[in-house]
Amino acid sequence: MSLEVIPEELPVISAALLSHQASLTTVLGAQELPAIVGATTAMVSQCDEVSQSFWGDLLGYQQLFLGATTEGIAHLVxxxxxxxxxxxDYATSDVSGGAGVGAAGSRVLTV
Known part of the structure; x- marks a missing residue:
């Protein structure tokens, strides 16, 4: 297995990840149920038992989901x-360490 790193591409990837983070944060902000629930909760709570428990269950699920998603976004950032x-660092070490790696590689036995 080999790994090829193009150091010049890493800032581009970083910018793309930060752009995705901004989009995800915007989407999560729009998913905040308490703002949506407001007026409908009073009406629904007067209905049957299933409807009464629906919002509480949904809000509990939302907290679990958003907690994990928010943590994932923090890792992305x-x-x-x-x-x-x-x-x-990679570009610098690649240039300065290239001779040392080449010398060590020349001592590797091939079968």
């Missing part, structure tokens, strides 16, 4: 924020 310094 953390990854995006390290790509630029990693790209710089």
């Amino acid at each position: 953390a990854g995006a924020n390290v790509l630029i310094p990693v790209g710089l």
Whole structure:
């Protein structure tokens, strides 16, 4: 297995990830149920038992879902924020360490 890194592409990937993060945050903000529930809760709570428990169950599920999703977005941002310094470090070490890696590779036996 081989890995090819193009350090110049890492800032581009970082920018794309941050753009996706902004979009996801906007979508999650629109999914906030308490704002939607407002007027309908009073009407629904006067209906049958299933309708009465619906909003409570839905809000409980939303909290679980949004908690996990918000944590995932935080990981996305953390990854995006390290790509630029990693790209710089990779380019620098690739240039400075290339001779050392080449020398070590010449000592590897092939079968």
